[in-house]
Amino acid sequence: MRILNKITAMALCATMVATSCSDEDLLDLNLDQNSVTEIDMSYLFSLATLNIGGEYENTRANMLYAATMIQHTASTAGYFSGDKYFYNAGYSGAYMERHFTSVIGPLSHVINETADDPNEANINAAATVMRVFDLHRMTDMHGDIPYTQAGQGLQGEENWFPAYQSQEEVYGLMIADLRAARDRFSDSARPLGNQDFLYFGDLSKWRKFSNALLMRIAMRMSNVDPATAQQVFTEANANSFTSNDDIAFIHYTDGPIGVNRNGLNDGYWNTYKYSRDCKISKTFMDWMINNDDPRLMILSGGTGNPEDPSTWDTDPANQMGMPNGYNSTNIREILDPSLLAEYNQIGNQVFSMLNLKYLDWQDPYFLISYAEVELMRAEAAVKGWISSDAAGHFANGVAAAINSWTEFDPSFARTATEIQGYISGRGFAAASDEDKLRLIGEEYWAATYLNDLESWANWRRTGYPVLTPTQDPNAFEGNFIPRRLRYWESEIGSNPENYQQAISRMGGDTFATKVWWDGGN
Numbered sequence: 001m002r003i004l005n006k007i008t009a010m011a012l013c014a015t016m017v018a019t020s021c022s023d024e025d026l027l028d029l030n031l032d033q034n035s036v037t038e039i040d041m042s043y044l045f046s047l048a049t050l051n052i053g054g055e056y057e058n059t060r061a062n063m064l065y066a067a068t069m070i071q072h073t074a075s076t077a078g079y080f081s082g083d084k085y086f087y088n089a090g091y092s093g094a095y096m097e098r099h100f101t102s103v104i105g106p107l108s109h110v111i112n113e114t115a116d117d118p119n120e121a122n123i124n125a126a127a128t129v130m131r132v133f134d135l136h137r138m139t140d141m142h143g144d145i146p147y148t149q150a151g152q153g154l155q156g157e158e159n160w161f162p163a164y165q166s167q168e169e170v171y172g173l174m175i176a177d178l179r180a181a182r183d184r185f186s187d188s189a190r191p192l193g194n195q196d197f198l199y200f201g202d203l204s205k206w207r208k209f210s211n212a213l214l215m216r217i218a219m220r221m222s223n224v225d226p227a228t229a230q231q232v233f234t235e236a237n238a239n240s241f242t243s244n245d246d247i248a249f250i251h252y253t254d255g256p257i258g259v260n261r262n263g264l265n266d267g268y269w270n271t272y273k274y275s276r277d278c279k280i281s282k283t284f285m286d287w288m289i290n291n292d293d294p295r296l297m298i299l300s301g302g303t304g305n306p307e308d309p310s311t312w313d314t315d316p317a318n319q320m321g322m323p324n325g326y327n328s329t330n331i332r333e334i335l336d337p338s339l340l341a342e343y344n345q346i347g348n349q350v351f352s353m354l355n356l357k358y359l360d361w362q363d364p365y366f367l368i369s370y371a372e373v374e375l376m377r378a379e380a381a382v383k384g385w386i387s388s389d390a391a392g393h394f395a396n397g398v399a400a401a402i403n404s405w406t407e408f409d410p411s412f413a414r415t416a417t418e419i420q421g422y423i424s425g426r427g428f429a430a431a432s433d434e435d436k437l438r439l440i441g442e443e444y445w446a447a448t449y450l451n452d453l454e455s456w457a458n459w460r461r462t463g464y465p466v467l468t469p470t471q472d473p474n475a476f477e478g479n480f481i482p483r484r485l486r487y488w489e490s491e492i493g494s495n496p497e498n499y500q501q502a503i504s505r506m507g508g509d510t511f512a513t514k515v516w517w518d519g520g521n
Helices: 002-015 023-028 041-051 055-069 094-114 118-142 167-184 203-220 226-237 263-270 282-290 330-334 337-350 370-383 390-407 416-426 433-447 452-462 490-494 496-506
Strands: 248-250 365-368
Touching (some): 041 118, 055 094, 055 263, 055 452, 118 452, 203 226, 203 248, 203 365, 203 370, 203 452, 226 370, 282 433, 330 337, 370 390, 370 433, 390 416, 390 433, 433 452, 490 496
Antiparallel strands (some): 248 365
């Protein structure tokens, strides 16, 4: 295009009377005098942060795969690929496809541009924390990934085909980067201010968030490198979350599509309304009913037509989860005659729907919660990593998980009596150590509803809750809950050498291939 523009300019000059053109004048014609040549790094940081909750990839990886694989939701619709372990290339690779360009690239640019300026220490540190958060998600989804060279294409052509690094190496790099970023936040540097859509410039909370992520990373690697995991966990635990006020979530509004709206909820209800085709899973529903969980009518919006409130039945006694693993034909074979007759009339509306009150565009998008931190502390106490009371951490975590729903809607508040009754009924204090780990795993599963990529990762690590795989003759590799998602297929052709090295090191690019920290269950 530049060459064509120069030829055109020369032709114009040749026809102009009494006018001379220099090469410099000709080249200047290629410059848009109205274009922006510099950008505020705070703006780029904000955009990348908002993109973490984008609709395209969160709908596909988090909702259509993880939520149904982990049996929070269920669907008879075939495009909910995780329900029956189908393979959809666009869904499986969506997070990698989008986030290298819309999240990791911009954050890497912010980090590079602010690295040598002490006044920009806070934006540099915050961008580093968010880069680690997003690449942590990606490595847990896929295994080996580009890390050091990820998003560094503008720094030189040597980064155009980034090398995949082993997940073990990536974990070490994430720990080092988070520690450095946490210690870089400075009260004397330029404030983050309103460009920060997590904490609006509160550096003490950013430090706690950094430590919460370190605790998550440490716990994830606890089965394969327990010594390092314990050291990282205990160091970070000294200054991490202490209440729901510390929850790390992206604040969205009902702003422009694809920019400042909760992308997961945009897919679930607001634009595409995929939640019409999925319901609360029978596995999750039965678990809540059997344990008298006060979240039952927070998570369930009742049975009926989600677009017609006059049809809603919100009586807790009438809630019914949809079993995973069926289509609209063979599900009829397991319904009793009275329910079958109703199903033949209104279809999947006989099952409990997702509560629309937590599916608004402006609802929070959780990254990591205080509930998760407390439940990790409970596990660390059971393991002997920390000396504090496991039962106290368990109670704090469960209460925090239930109370955090008021961030979505005030009507979700539950009384202290209800919450304490539920916690007591779980019987944690009298349980064996293994049963304590089961209870922690189940409550972590419940606490990370909507953040299903995290639910799925923790289930792979712990084996809790105990889930029964669905059975479908068309399952892609077999009837097992996938241990990972396959890479974005474009990598096979666009970065072949590095892709081949990664799958050779991991042992394949399949649903069955286990990532480094996955000890199996």
